[in-house]
Amino acid sequence: MAIALTLAVLHNSGATVPVEGVLVRVTSPIRDAFSGAAARVAGLFEDLGRLNTLRDDNLALLRRVQELETKIAALGNTERENASLREALAYVQAHQELDLVTARVVGRDSVGMLNTLVIDRGASAGVRVGMAVVAQGGLVGRVTGVSD
Structure with missing residues (x-):
């Protein structure tokens, strides 16, 4: 201290x-x-x-x-x-002179030589068996079956 x-x-x-x-x-x-x-x-x-x-x-x-x-x-x-x-x-x-129905491809199936597309339109939209299927590039095929 x-x-x-x-x-x-x-x-x-x-x-x-x-x-x-x-x-x-x-x-x-x-x-x-x-x-x-x-x-x-x-x-x-x-x-x-x-x-x-x-x-x-x-x-x-x-x-x-x-x-x-x-x-x-x-x-x-x-x-x-x-x-x-x-x-x-x-x-x-x-191509207004053609009877066209527009549709979207919703499915595809390839069996052998046969290629099938499934679209989102049917008979109620005017799609009929035998109609031509066309795209911008030309003919794609023919309608082989239709449902509603």
């Missing part, structure tokens, strides 16, 4: 200033090392907090990418269907 009291009195009188300066210069590398380490530890905890936020943001972005990829695929399908329908419409308009 006496030592502490003596140091306090000497400090207040200014007698310890040269010694304090030497002590500050000697101990500053140690103080700086501890201060730097403490700052790095604090920064590490901040980084961990940011890491959780980044992970959540990344997951949200991955979900958004999946949604957009699904929409892009659907758009591609729609564009192909649109192009196909435009071609069919152009064919129908170019």
Whole structure:
């Protein structure tokens, strides 16, 4: 206790200033090392907090990418269907003198030399056995069977 009291009195009188300066210069590398380490530890905890936020943001972005990829695929399908329908419409308009029924192919069957297409139209749409089946490239075949 006496030592502490003596140091306090000497400090207040200014007698310890040269010694304090030497002590500050000697101990500053140690103080700086501890201060730097403490700052790095604090920064590490901040980084961990940011890491959780980044992970959540990344997951949200991955979900958004999946949604957009699904929409892009659907758009591609729609564009192909649109192009196909435009071609069919152009064919129908170019051949108005023919009794045409437009239909989509919904099934295919190949047995030996016989290739059969199943379409989504039947007798109620005007399809009859013996009718020619045409596509933009020309004659495809003949209707061999019809149902409703």
